[in-house]
Amino acid sequence: MAELFDHIDELRRAGGRVAVATLVNTRGTTPRKEGAKMLVGEGGRVLGSVTIGGCVDAQVIEESEDVLSTMRPRLLEMNLGDEDAWEIGLTCGGTIEVFVEPIALDGSPDVGARMYERVREHARRGGHGAIVTRLDAPGGKLLVLDDGTTEGTLGDAFLDERFAAEARDAMARGGSKALFLEAVRGFVEVIAPPALLLVVGAGHVAMPLTALARTLGYRTVVVDGRPRFATKERFPDVDELKIGMPSELIREYPLVPSTALVLVAHDYKYDLPVLKHALSSDVGYI
Incomplete structure (x- = not known):
C-alpha cells in the first residue's frame, strides 16, 4: 500500500492526469499477483510494473498513453509468450488481463482519486x-x-x-481478486494498512531495529518516557516518536494481528504495564 501511495504522491506533484494499470486476472505462469500496478504520468513518468519489466510492460505503457489521450478506460488481454517469459526469468508464459483507467490528480473531481484518498486515510x-x-x-x-x-x-x-459482500470477504482473506457475478465482471482491490511495529524503549537496540523494519515496509513507532533517548537525531526515519508513559501512549495504537510489539526499555516501570496490556489484546507479536 505504501508504495502505491508514494507513487501517487510523486505523480501528483507533477500535476495533471495519470493512467493506472492494474493486473486484474492471470492464467498460467505469471511473475506478479493480481493487484500489481503501474502508473503512467502525462509527462511519460512510469512507476511500478504489472510484470517485472520486458516487452509486456512496454506494451502496457503504450496503451496507458493512449488511455490518457482519450480519457477512456480499457481492458487489455496480453499473452506472456515463452520468449517474453524467458526474458523476465520464467520458464514458460501465461496470459494476463490489465485494466487501464485514467485518474485526475490535479484537484478536479475524480471518483477514482477520491476513493484512493478515502481508503488511504482509513488505512492510516x-x-x-x-x-x-x-x-x-x-x-x-x-x-x-x-x-x-x-x-x-x-x-x-x-x-x-x-x-460489497465479496469485498468484505476479500478483506478478511487479505487478497485482491477478480469476480464474475450476475454476468458482471469486476475486480476487488484490497488496500490494507502497513504492518505496524511498536517499540517501547528508545535505547541502542531500537535504532537498528526500526531502520530495518522501515526497509521491510513497516510503519514504525517508538515510545519512551526519557526525552534524552527519544530524539530525532537518534531516530531520523521513524514514522512517529512519542515521549511519555508508554503504558498510556500504547493505547493510541491498534494491537491487532498485523501489529508487532517489541519491549526494549529495559526498565520494568515502562515494560511491564505495556506487557500486561498487550497480553489481553490481539497483537500479533510480542
Missing part, C-alpha cells in the same frame, strides 16, 4: 478497505471499508450489495 487509522471496479462498464466503482462504510455504485443496488 489501521483500517482495511477495498475498491471494487467494474471492468465491463466504464466508471463503475464501489468503495467498501471494514467499518461498514460504502461509497459509489457499480450501477445497480443489487450489484452493489453482492460485490
Whole structure:
C-alpha cells in the first residue's frame, strides 16, 4: 500500500492526469499477483510494473498513453509468450488481463482519486478497505471499508450489495481478486494498512531495529518516557516518536494481528504495564 501511495504522491506533484494499470486476472505462469500496478504520468513518468519489466510492460505503457489521450478506460488481454517469459526469468508464459483507467490528480473531481484518498486515510487509522471496479462498464466503482462504510455504485443496488459482500470477504482473506457475478465482471482491490511495529524503549537496540523494519515496509513507532533517548537525531526515519508513559501512549495504537510489539526499555516501570496490556489484546507479536 505504501508504495502505491508514494507513487501517487510523486505523480501528483507533477500535476495533471495519470493512467493506472492494474493486473486484474492471470492464467498460467505469471511473475506478479493480481493487484500489481503501474502508473503512467502525462509527462511519460512510469512507476511500478504489472510484470517485472520486458516487452509486456512496454506494451502496457503504450496503451496507458493512449488511455490518457482519450480519457477512456480499457481492458487489455496480453499473452506472456515463452520468449517474453524467458526474458523476465520464467520458464514458460501465461496470459494476463490489465485494466487501464485514467485518474485526475490535479484537484478536479475524480471518483477514482477520491476513493484512493478515502481508503488511504482509513488505512492510516489501521483500517482495511477495498475498491471494487467494474471492468465491463466504464466508471463503475464501489468503495467498501471494514467499518461498514460504502461509497459509489457499480450501477445497480443489487450489484452493489453482492460485490460489497465479496469485498468484505476479500478483506478478511487479505487478497485482491477478480469476480464474475450476475454476468458482471469486476475486480476487488484490497488496500490494507502497513504492518505496524511498536517499540517501547528508545535505547541502542531500537535504532537498528526500526531502520530495518522501515526497509521491510513497516510503519514504525517508538515510545519512551526519557526525552534524552527519544530524539530525532537518534531516530531520523521513524514514522512517529512519542515521549511519555508508554503504558498510556500504547493505547493510541491498534494491537491487532498485523501489529508487532517489541519491549526494549529495559526498565520494568515502562515494560511491564505495556506487557500486561498487550497480553489481553490481539497483537500479533510480542
